[in-house]
Amino acid sequence: MSVQKAMDVEISQMKRADLESVMEIEKASFPTPWSRYAFLAELYENRRARYFVAREKTRGEVVGYVGIWLILDEAHITNIAVHPGFRRKGIGKKLMLAAIDYAESQGVGAVTLEVRASNTMAQRLYEKIGFVSVGIRPGYYHDDGEDAVIMWRNQ
Secondary structure, three states, rough: OOOOOOOEEEEEOOOOHHHHHHHHHHHHHHHOOOOOHHHHHHHHHHOEEEEEEEOOOOOOOOOEEEEEEEOOOEEEEEEEEHHHHHHHOHHEEEEEEEEHHHHHHHHOOOEEEEEOOHHHHHHHHHHOOEEEEEEEOOOOOOOOOOOOOEEEOOO
């Protein structure tokens, strides 16, 4: 088993200029990717939403992103993805922790997310940073009817 070295990335708030890279990552990561319009609506119309990107420090390339909604005293991770060529380098964990840190700075005490039941690698990552599985949403994913595992992280 090879151990991957963590990649040095900088996390910052997503801007419109990041959208091309985010769309590439989205299309490479999900069978039913979000549209450009969906991301624009999240960035400019949804006051509860915050999106962050991970930028590789040497070239400045966007290699991942995460979105979070703040709803009262809870937060919901809406989506997270890392470019396939940059996975298993600690970027997903850094993105998740940045989103959680932001939520906590806004007074949020609990964070939730749904993850595909088949995505055990992501589930393990979420467990390592304090999420626990609390249930299943049957048929949650519209593209193939796959169940989602509901996970929560309390402060």
